[in-house]
Amino acid sequence: MCVLGLGLIGGSVMRAARSAGREVFGYNRSIDGVEAARFDGFDATDALDEVLTRAALVDALIVLAVPMPALPTMLEHVLRTAPDCALTDVISVKGAVLQAVRSHGLHGRFVGGHPMAGTAHSGWAAGDARLFVGAPWVISVDDDVDPQVWALVMQLALDCGAFVVPARSDEHxxxxxxxxxxxxxxxxxxxxxxxxxxxxxxxxxxxxxxxxxxxxxxxxxxxxxxxxxxxxxxxxxxxxxxxxxxxxxxxxxxxxxxxxxxxxxxxxxxxxSFSRPQILTTTIGAPNWRHELAAEGRAGGVIRSALPVLGSRG
CATH class of the missing domain: 1.10.3660.10 (6-phosphogluconate dehydrogenase C-terminal like domain)
Structure with missing residues (x-):
């Protein structure tokens, strides 16, 4: 997994993913953030094209964890260096991100995400491997999301300790x-x-x-x-x-x-008193799966353990 942006949220994703046993590496524009991450034993660099080349070689899931104004430039680099990688984000808006991803021709491998957790602090030092434990993590179920990529993002959220709320980008x-x-x-x-x-x-x-x-x-x-x-x-x-x-x-x-x-x-x-019933019966990739998940999320349903994926073994 490759995390682009190692501030509060991206740094917490990196920590949580490694704690879950994932191989994870990342990029940060600020060398101070890179050095802080390295000091804590994480695989980080300020060489963006280098880290994206590595992501392409290992077919990594790329997590966009940069502020919205930096997103277009970041997508240009992804398009040039790692266009076939599965792509998600942790940015707090979904419609604008989806529009930017579409404009760069990367939407076929993109599934939006938004962990609903944070603090008033920022930067690598503010990160916490347990930031997402018990928190909602929205995963977009827009009309054309790829089921295999959706399943990858679902598993990431669950590995980080969150529960998944499926939602359309506009409703989010x-x-x-x-x-x-x-x-x-x-x-x-x-x-x-x-x-x-x-x-x-x-x-x-x-x-x-x-x-x-x-x-x-x-x-x-x-x-x-x-x-x-x-x-x-x-x-x-x-x-x-x-x-x-x-x-x-x-x-x-x-x-x-x-x-x-x-x-x-x-x-x-x-x-x-709001209840969050667990979503159990939907199979990712089955007919109408996106519509079903959006409707269940709208009604308060959440995913606490991985849903089956059509065509996958086990």
């Missing part, structure tokens, strides 16, 4: 806007608002700390993921602004915020 992006990209925007707004009140930071405790945790993330990384999912994030922002405007108007008119507080509490209780 709508959900990610609501539960990942919108929280970043709200955290930034909360931090700025509190910063305008002289006593606020002196009094701040758990609620403020938890509500602004992701505002500590590197701004360039936050911008990259939010701007790449601009259309869906605007929908989520519009809905949030609508709710907050109604709460403000209600507070002014009646002195009450009951409507928003009660609706929010009810939604959170639904989340706490």
């Amino acid at each position: 992006d709508a959900a990610a806007a609501a539960i990942s990209h919108l929280p970043h925007m709200l955290a930034e707004a909360l931090a700025v608002t509190a910063g305008d009140v002289p006593l606020a930071f002196s009094l701040a405790a758990g609620s403020f700390r938890d509500g602004t945790r992701v505002a500590a993330s590197a701004p360039d990384l936050v911008r990259a993921m939010c701007e790449a999912n601009s259309e869906q994030l605007q929908v989520s922002l519009d809905r949030t602004i609508e709710l907050l405007t109604r709460a403000r108007d209600g507070l002014a008119a009646t002195g009450s915020v009951a409507e928003l507080v009660e609706a929010g509490h009810a939604a959170r209780m639904r989340y706490d």
